[in-house]
Amino acid sequence: MTIRLENLTVKFDERFQLNTINWELAPNQHWVITGTNGSGKSALAAVLASVGESISGTIEGLPAKVGLVSFEAQAELIAAELKKDDADIMDVISVGTPVRDILNAAASNTQLLNELVEKFALTDTLERSFRTLSTGESRKVMLIRALASQPDLLVLDEPFDGLDANTLVMLQQYLASLIETIPMVMVLNRFDEFPDFITHIAYMDHGELKHQINRDDEKAYAELYQLLHLKTSNLQIPAADPDTVIPRLDPEQPLVRLNNITIKYADHKVIDSLDWTIQPNQHWQLSGPNGSGKTALLSLITGDHPQCYVNNVFVFGFQRGSGESIWQIKQFIGYVSTALQWEYRVGTGLRNVIISGFYDSIGLYSKYTDRQREIANQWLALLGMSERADQPFNKLSYGDQRLLLIARAMVKHPPLLILDEPCLGLDDMNRQLVLALIEKICADSETSVIYVNHHPEDQIKGIDNYLALEKH
Amino acid sequence: MSNNYFNTLPLREQLAQLAKCRFMDISEFPDGVSALKGKKMVVIGCGAQGLAQGMNLRDSGCDVSYTLRAAAIAEKRQSWKNATENGFVVGTYEELIPTADIVLNLTPDKQHTPVVTAIMPLMKHGACLSYSHGFNIVEEGMKIREDLTVIMVAPKCPGSEVRNEYVRGFGVPTLIAVHEANDPKGEGLALAKAYAVGTGGHKAGVLMSSFIAEVKSDLMGEQTILCGMLQTGSLLCFDKMIEEGIDAGYASKLIQFGWETVTEALKYGGVTNMLDRLSNPAKIKAFDLSEELKLIMRPLYNKHQDDIIDGTFSRTMMADWANDDVNLLGWRAETAETAFEKTPAGDVEISEQEYFDHGILMVAMVKAGVELAFETMTAAGIVADSAYYESLHETPLIANTIARKKLYEMNATISDTAEYGCYLYNHACLPLLADFMKGIKTDVIGKGQDLADTGVDNARLIEVNAALRSHPVEAIGSVLRGHMADMKKIV
Ligand SMILES: NC(=O)c1ccc[n+]([C@@H]2O[C@H](COP(=O)([O-])OP(=O)(O)OC[C@H]3O[C@@H](n4cnc5c(N)ncnc54)[C@H](OP(=O)(O)O)[C@@H]3O)[C@@H](O)[C@H]2O)c1
Numbered sequence: 001m002t003i004r005l006e007n008l009t010v011k012f013d014e015r016f017q018l019n020t021i022n023w024e025l026a027p028n029q030h031w032v033i034t035g036t037n038g039s040g041k042s043a044l045a046a047v048l049a050s051v052g053e054s055i056s057g058t059i060e061g062l063p064a065k066v067g068l069v070s071f072e073a074q075a076e077l078i079a080a081e082l083k084k085d086d087a088d089i090m091d092v093i094s095v096g097t098p099v100r101d102i103l104n105a106a107a108s109n110t111q112l113l114n115e116l117v118e119k120f121a122l123t124d125t126l127e128r129s130f131r132t133l134s135t136g137e138s139r140k141v142m143l144i145r146a147l148a149s150q151p152d153l154l155v156l157d158e159p160f161d162g163l164d165a166n167t168l169v170m171l172q173q174y175l176a177s178l179i180e181t182i183p184m185v186m187v188l189n190r191f192d193e194f195p196d197f198i199t200h201i202a203y204m205d206h207g208e209l210k211h212q213i214n215r216d217d218e219k220a221y222a223e224l225y226q227l228l229h230l231k232t233s234n235l236q237i238p239a240a241d242p243d244t245v246i247p248r249l250d251p252e253q254p255l256v257r258l259n260n261i262t263i264k265y266a267d268h269k270v271i272d273s274l275d276w277t278i279q280p281n282q283h284w285q286l287s288g289p290n291g292s293g294k295t296a297l298l299s300l301i302t303g304d305h306p307q308c309y310v311n312n313v314f315v316f317g318f319q320r321g322s323g324e325s326i327w328q329i330k331q332f333i334g335y336v337s338t339a340l341q342w343e344y345r346v347g348t349g350l351r352n353v354i355i356s357g358f359y360d361s362i363g364l365y366s367k368y369t370d371r372q373r374e375i376a377n378q379w380l381a382l383l384g385m386s387e388r389a390d391q392p393f394n395k396l397s398y399g400d401q402r403l404l405l406i407a408r409a410m411v412k413h414p415p416l417l418i419l420d421e422p423c424l425g426l427d428d429m430n431r432q433l434v435l436a437l438i439e440k441i442c443a444d445s446e447t448s449v450i451y452v453n454h455h456p457e458d459q460i461k462g463i464d465n466y467l468a469l470e471k472h
Numbered sequence: 473m474s475n476n477y478f479n480t481l482p483l484r485e486q487l488a489q490l491a492k493c494r495f496m497d498i499s500e501f502p503d504g505v506s507a508l509k510g511k512k513m514v515v516i517g518c519g520a521q522g523l524a525q526g527m528n529l530r531d532s533g534c535d536v537s538y539t540l541r542a543a544a545i546a547e548k549r550q551s552w553k554n555a556t557e558n559g560f561v562v563g564t565y566e567e568l569i570p571t572a573d574i575v576l577n578l579t580p581d582k583q584h585t586p587v588v589t590a591i592m593p594l595m596k597h598g599a600c601l602s603y604s605h606g607f608n609i610v611e612e613g614m615k616i617r618e619d620l621t622v623i624m625v626a627p628k629c630p631g632s633e634v635r636n637e638y639v640r641g642f643g644v645p646t647l648i649a650v651h652e653a654n655d656p657k658g659e660g661l662a663l664a665k666a667y668a669v670g671t672g673g674h675k676a677g678v679l680m681s682s683f684i685a686e687v688k689s690d691l692m693g694e695q696t697i698l699c700g701m702l703q704t705g706s707l708l709c710f711d712k713m714i715e716e717g718i719d720a721g722y723a724s725k726l727i728q729f730g731w732e733t734v735t736e737a738l739k740y741g742g743v744t745n746m747l748d749r750l751s752n753p754a755k756i757k758a759f760d761l762s763e764e765l766k767l768i769m770r771p772l773y774n775k776h777q778d779d780i781i782d783g784t785f786s787r788t789m790m791a792d793w794a795n796d797d798v799n800l801l802g803w804r805a806e807t808a809e810t811a812f813e814k815t816p817a818g819d820v821e822i823s824e825q826e827y828f829d830h831g832i833l834m835v836a837m838v839k840a841g842v843e844l845a846f847e848t849m850t851a852a853g854i855v856a857d858s859a860y861y862e863s864l865h866e867t868p869l870i871a872n873t874i875a876r877k878k879l880y881e882m883n884a885t886i887s888d889t890a891e892y893g894c895y896l897y898n899h900a901c902l903p904l905l906a907d908f909m910k911g912i913k914t915d916v917i918g919k920g921q922d923l924a925d926t927g928v929d930n931a932r933l934i935e936v937n938a939a940l941r942s943h944p945v946e947a948i949g950s951v952l953r954g955h956m957a958d959m960k961k962i963v
Contacts, residue, residue: 265557304639306558309530323509325533327641343640361641365675 001061002026003048003153008057010047018043020057021209023202030184030197034224035204036231042070044204045187048155049073063153067146070157070187074142077102081131096129099141107148116144119170136162143171154178157187189232191225203227211429223399223429229384230436237444238378240413241371244358246331249316254279255332255416255448256301259312263296263305269472270296276467280415283442283449283462288469294452295337297469298418303329316415330360334409334447337420341401349390350404351376357408379407383437399430406437413445420452435460475613476783478684489684492649493855495952496678500665507659507666508534514572515539516565516587518551520631521604522578525671527558528638532670537561539568539591569594574663576602582793582888584608592617598656600663605690606683607889609651611786622654623664624683626690627673628861629869630885634671643672645861647679647686677952679857689854691780693862695893696773696848697841698870699886702731703807703879703894704901705837708909709917710812718918721818726827726918728817728878730834731871733827739868742949743839744940749828750835752928754921759936761836761916766844768908772900773848776893781852789892800888803895807879832916842867846945856948864945865952 005023012018018040025031035041046052047059049068081096099122107113117123120140125133133141139162146154154175160168172195175184179197188194194201203211203224213220249255256278263271270293278284288294299305300313303326313320316332334357344353344362352364354376359366380386383403393401402422409417419438423431442449442462451463478486508529513536515526522538530536538555542564545552555562569575569591579587585608588601595601600621608614609622616622627634629644637644646668650660661680668678706727713723737746747755779785792799807813828835842864849859873882883891915921940946 303531306527306560308559310559323533323535325505326531328533356641359641363640363642365642 001063003061003063004059005047006058006060008047008059009055010043010052011055012043012046012052016040016043017055017207018047018052019207021047023209023212025183025185027183029199030179030195031186031200031202032194032198033185033187033202033204034189034228035210036228039204040207041187041202041204042072042157043207044202044209045155045157045185046070046072048153048185063151065149065151066153066155067149067151068155068157069139069142069146069159070155071161072157074138077142078131078138096131098127099130099133100126102130102141103144103148106145108150109148112150113144113148116148119174120144120167136164139163140167147174151182154182154184155186156184158189159186160188160193189228191228205432210432219397220429223397223433226384226400226403227429227433227436230382230433230440233382233384235382237382237410237440238375241358241369241375241411243369243371244412246412246414249280249332249415251280253317254314255316257314258297258300259314261297261300261311261313263293263300263307263311271469272472274469278416278448278450281446281448282465283460284451284465284467285460285463286450286452286467286469287454289454289471292469292471294469295339295420298335298337298420298450298452301416302333302335302418327360331412332415334412334414334417335420336402336405336409336418336422338424339420341398341405344401344405345394347392347394350380350385350393350396351389353393353404354379354408354411357411375411379411382440383407397430399426399433402426402430402434403437406434406441410441410445410447414447416450417441417447418450418452422451423453476786477610477613478688478781479783480613486684487853489682490688490853491855492680492682492685493858494680495857496674496680498674501669501674501678503662503666505529505532505534505666505670507662508574508670511535511573512537512571513574513576514568515576515578516591517577517579518555518560518562519578519580521627521634522551522576522631523554523558524631524635524638525576525578525604525625525627526555526560527635528672529667529670530560531638532672534670537563537568539563539565541565541587565591565594570596572596572599574600574602574667576604577608578604580888581605581607585612585614588614588616592620595620600660601654602664602667605887606649606651606687607691607786609683610687611783612790616651616654618654619656620654621657621660621663622651623660623667624649624651624686625664625667625671625673626686627671628866633869637676638672641675643674643676645677645679645865646671646673647681647858647861648673649681649683649686651683679861681855681858685854685858688780688852689849689858689862691785691889691893692777692849692852692854693845693859693866694886694890695780695785695897696776697838697845697863698866699882699890699894700897700901701837701841702867702870702874702882704898704905705834705841706731706812706874706879707810707898707902708905709831709833709837710810710815712909712912713914713918714811716914716918718914719818719820720815722820722822723918724812724815725817725820725822726830727812727834729822729875730827730831731838732868732875733824734831734835735838735868735871737828738838738842738864740953742864742946742953743842743943744946746835746838747940749825750832751829751921751926752933753923753926754829754832756928756932756936757916757921758832758836758839759940761833762840762843764908765836765840765905768904769840769844769901770848772897772904773844775900776897777848777852785893785896789889792892797888800892800895803899804883804891807883807895810879813879826920829920830918832920833912834917836916838867843943843945850944856944857952860945860948860952864949 003025005021008021010018033041033044049066122140176197199215201213202209254277258276261271261274286294300308309321315329318324346363355368355372356364358372380389422434438460513534515522515538518538526536538560540551597619603624604626606624626647627644634644648664648668668674709727710723737749845863846859850856873885
């Protein structure tokens with residue numbers, strides 16, 4: 001029978017709830033639920049075992065017997081055992097419930113139970129007190145309980161965690177043998193652990209079911225892989241190249257000081273008498289409607305706008321128009337925009353695109369060092385693109401190109417990183433990918449960020465200065 | 473009347489000047505733009521080259537302003553808008569020329585005599601006058617005041633590319649030269665080098681050459697393979713396809729975009745790569761056709777080169793200038809009326825490979841034209857590097873202009889001098905190829921080969937491949953492209 005969750009909101013405790021979940025699990029489907037820690041993936045799995053307090057919405061078609069294995073369930077069982085101990089006021093010290101009893105209580109088929117005990121190599125522990133088991137052993141007990149109950153639905157939250165290699169292989173094979181009879185939902189975090197029989201993937205984020213992906217959709221599957229990789233791997237953003245030194249800036253001076261700026265085309269003023277100062281280590285969000293001059297203003301800073309020569313522009317220690325070259329300015333800036341992506345129509349490999357960030361060039365025209373190559377490789381690893389290092393850039397998906405250009409902008413750890421609508425034109429999954437990368441950058445580096453956007457849902461943690469432009 | 477400077481030189485000196493060309497390594501530019509620091513650069517004219525070069529120089533830290541003829545300022549012409557909207561100071565000759573340490577003459581070649589005559593008296597003692605093409609000095613024999621330094625910095629690409637490549641962090645191949653008759657302080661080379669750096673040219677490769685070699689090779693390239701051959705080929709191929717019953721829209725599109733597509737292959741891997749894009753039987757066919765074309769056209773290429781070297785060409789053209797451009801304008805109108813020009817490209821899908829497969833004759837024409845121009849130039853004493861840039865290197869750039877808007881766009885983009893030479897070539901070449909074209913069928917233009925058996929004779933294929941690869945334009949091409957690829961890992 002199909003299980004159907006409609007606009008379901010479920011509360012777990014004061015701090016956590018799942019919001020308006022819409023989800024359908026057909027009988028022949030096997031799902032993985034994935035997401036970062038705290039995203040609600042375990043909560044969603046638990047809902048299928050009737051955990052949580054339903055606030056609104058409906059859930060239909062839940063089978064009578066659901067076999068649940070999870071850390072929470074395991075912890076509960078252990079806590080219950082310990083409580084028994086506390087409650088015991090006899091002067092004999094309690095030995096606790098033997099494993100055999102715990103298993104028997106749940107099993108509906110003794111023969112199956114014995115088979116499983118053997119498979120999981122727990123025969124020797126049957127007489128031991130459950131309390132004395134190691135985490136791995138008690139996890140096995142949980143698994144046996146769930147499987148031996150011959151459930152109508154198996155909900156396995158990180159079932160492979162803490163299992164030794166042999167047991168892991170055994171369990172995977174065993175589960176595969178059940179797929180015709182029992183639908184399964186697993187919570188898993190690592191793509192390489194997804195069993196082959198999984199047909200669908202649900203991605204949770206902040207208590208919401210953000211994506212539902214059919215495994216046959218290769219593109220969506222690959223994107224999800226990357227997203228999870230960026231969000232959950234512990235990789236740090238790669239360090240700067242010690243040999244490619246950006247000159248030191250005077251910490252007392254602002255990075256950028258624009259005084260009484262006016263930008264006009266023919267007689268139309270796009271920016272009128274604007275002042276803006278950016279101090280080191282400040283992060284800024286720049287917003288404003290289309291045509292309010294956001295990009296023009298930024299290109300005054302980057303030196304790409306010819307009117308930087310007729311305005312009072314002070315950047316990185318240079319008063320513009322005093323004999324400096326744009327390359328002296330650009331060395332302090334990392335820059336990403338849709339326009340750059342259009343410009344960057346080159347067939348060069350992904351690694352080279354990242355290396356070109358050291359030279360502020362579109363395409364790579366310089367002999368790079370081994371160290372720069374190594375740093376570029378680290379970035380590719382961070383992005384989950386190591387295998388594709390030599391593929392041509394222009395064959396990448398739009399979202400991947402954007403990620404790569406952000407890495408290119410950041411590779412030299414510039415004092416200022418300008419992200420001009422970095423999420424523009426991206427679908428939801430790719431937006432989250434880009435935002436995940438930007439958050440990593442804001443958290444891990446000393447770079448000041450100017451972030452241009454006008455979608456409130458694309459906020460970035462750590463940005464606390466705002467400039468809003470109006471349309472003239 | 474003008475006095476051809478080249479013709480005043482003794483033969484020994486003529487040969488030495490023609491042969492002057494050396495590829496400079498990027499390590500020869502350690503001083504960057506410092507020779508221009510503190511100097512005031514004033515550009516005359518703000519057209520394609522003027523705007524692009526000025527913006528690059530300013531972005532490299534140079535002090536750049538523009539001077540325009542009074543009418544352009546008063547009427548706020550496009551050139552005035554180009555300069556002011558980009559935040560440059562614009563002034564009259566009287567206001568700016570006397571303040572200039574370097575004057576960049578970037579007006580059309582045809583106007584150089586009146587322009588230089590007007591500004592020379594206003595120039596500071598000991599200042600520098602620079603050109604991006606040497607026609608005025610070499611062909612018109614313009615005499616420059618003795619205290620002035622005269623240099624040339626000639627990007628080998630249209631202005632738009634000069635700017636775009638700079639913004640990408642690269643540059644375009646650039647030829648520099650010092651007019652030895654005008655280098656009183658011996659600072660010409662240092663200034664030209666710094667100027668080339670300021671435009672980004674040093675990153676893509678600088679050829680140290682002479683005014684004479686630049687002019688004689690530039691003229692030769694533009695009138696023969698670059699513009700003449702493409703124009704003649706367009707007209708012949710189109711008419712042939714119509715005659716053979718091919719859909720006019722298809723024929724128009726195959727040609728308009730075909731040049732660009734096949735010469736793109738040239739840009740990456742020379743003539744060899746362009747022919748390698750064909751099937752084996754088609755390659756052999758294209759090779760044979762091009763051999764035949766070379767045999768027929770060689771005398772025409774020789775004549776163009778001879779007329780350029782001895783000054784006949786510029787004399788005839790300047791006579792037309794003096795006659796209100798009657799010939800030029802007449803030919804321009806005539807071109808606009810050709811069937812190819814008047815038939816819009818059809819709304820049909822043509823794949824990249826189909827342009828090769830159905831355009832075997834076009835491939836053969838490009839090969840013949842590139843090789844002939846190169847062979848003729850080098851035979852006249854022009855160094856291979858220079859001959860390569862003026863033939864093979866620029867062919868894809870010109871082909872792009874045809875893709876944009878056919879021959880009209882090509883002739884509008886190129887200089888009047890190139891356009892004039894292109895028509896001369898076209899008029900001579902059309903009748904020359906009339907007989908050859910009688911034997912042409914749709915298997916080499918329009919439909920492609922329809923062979924049940926695509927097998928070829930091994931010995932013949934080996935022979936053709938060897939001939940392709942051993943042509944001298946391929947040797948120098950792979951060196952120069954390799955040199956660029958060395959820095960430009962991407963191509
Ligand atoms: N195009 C190329 O691919 C290329 C490549 C390398 C070198 N070059 C050389 O660069 C130079 C400039 O060529 P271009 O293609 O840039 O020319 P262009 O686009 O036609 O621009 C010429 C500029 O000169 C001005 N001008 C025209 N007649 C004038 C006169 N009598 N007095 C003063 N100013 C005048 C024009 O402005 P107003 O009419 O508004 O006054 C215009 O701004 C030439 O020597 C050319 O050979 C060109």
